[in-house]
Amino acid sequence: GAGVSQSPSNKVTEKGKDVELRCDPISGHTALYWYRQSLGQGLEFLIYFQGNSAPDKSGLPSDRFSAERTGGSVSTLTIQRTQQEDSAVYLCASSYVETQYFGPGTRLLVL
């Protein structure tokens, strides 16, 4: 069946611009997660959704980062006023029980 999909696959933006990253989870998966992978920080958790609510936002690095999920399905991660340190691969995962399945990621480069 279809896996987790993310778009765009690559995004280049200028410092100070806003960006939106999209995640389409596996159908029927109630939980959705965002992670960030960068050279300096490794793989770090950003935010967790159960249905449309976000019980754990503890990993969002600043108030420039926000995310929402609608219809218990698609999620959007928004980064406002991007900074060069936001450059990373943003990974989305979804799960029904214990195992999280990851999408291919969005590679963000902030110039």
Place this chain on the structure above:
Amino acid sequence: AQSVAQPEDQVNVAEGNPLTVKCTYSVSGNPYLFWYVQYPNRGLQFLLKYITGDNLVKGSYGFEAEFNKSQTSFHLKKPSALVSDSALYFCAVRGYTDKLIFGTGTRLQVFP
């Protein structure tokens, strides 16, 4: 605090030889442990997990992992390495609210 350690940045092994990628964890309560593999410019691919039951867990592509509670370890193993196994391997433990806490990753290089 829950954490995972992967003590080796890189593991080199000859094709056909057995391989081990090490992982130790720190968690309160019973751990849920996972191994993922990442090929270049790809997302993370699930290999196997330990939740409960047998300490030896079998997963995809001939990989297995041994859960050792006394040593708080969950090492990834394969009896005979393939060149195509060369990739970045991540160990993870499930934290509070089900988020995954990852180790720093180990690059496996299998030489022909």
